[in-house]
Amino acid sequence: MTDHDLSHPGIDRVIAVLRAKGWDGRVRTFPDGVRTAAAAAAALGCHVGAIANSLLFDADGSPVLILTSGAHRVDVDHVAATIGVGVLGRASPEFVRIHTGQAIGGVAPIGHPAPVPTYLDRALAQHDVIWAAAGHAHAVFPSTYDELLTLTGAVEIDVA
Numbered sequence: 001m002t003d004h005d006l007s008h009p010g011i012d013r014v015i016a017v018l019r020a021k022g023w024d025g026r027v028r029t030f031p032d033g034v035r036t037a038a039a040a041a042a043a044l045g046c047h048v049g050a051i052a053n054s055l056l057f058d059a060d061g062s063p064v065l066i067l068t069s070g071a072h073r074v075d076v077d078h079v080a081a082t083i084g085v086g087v088l089g090r091a092s093p094e095f096v097r098i099h100t101g102q103a104i105g106g107v108a109p110i111g112h113p114a115p116v117p118t119y120l121d122r123a124l125a126q127h128d129v130i131w132a133a134a135g136h137a138h139a140v141f142p143s144t145y146d147e148l149l150t151l152t153g154a155v156e157i158d159v160a
Helices: 009-020 037-044 074-085 093-100 120-126 143-153
Strands: 051-059 062-067 089-090 118-121 131-132 139-143 154-158
Touching: 009 139, 037 051, 037 131, 051 074, 051 093, 062 120, 074 154, 089 131, 118 120, 118 143, 120 139, 120 143, 131 143, 139 143
Parallel strands: 051 131, 062 118, 118 154
Antiparallel strands: 051 062, 051 089, 131 139
């Protein structure tokens, strides 16, 4: 793991959005990808629950982004009822790329081509530092629960 030294448009876009919002941290990159919460936690030496998975769902044809703890699975029926959509389904890789500009495994909570309704798993609040993807499967950035809530404009929910 190193400080940001991987040149990639997705990472650069995420950093630009973070900086514009006042974030002053450092993006970390990995020689090997960290496409799963378990892989990211192992590489960072943190609890898997401190990984903020950015999961894009298809809600009746519209994108919905759920930022969930790596220790949780999203109960799609519960979340659909909570946020008021009929069906919350798995998004195809193409759907994810169209709505986020990023590939599955590297989807950041910000930096998308257009705003995406975003929801933040309250379980992430128990961690002092949260790690989220930075627009590429080889990059993550640190944040706090409150900072991530502010950066994303997310609505707090329970995902399970």
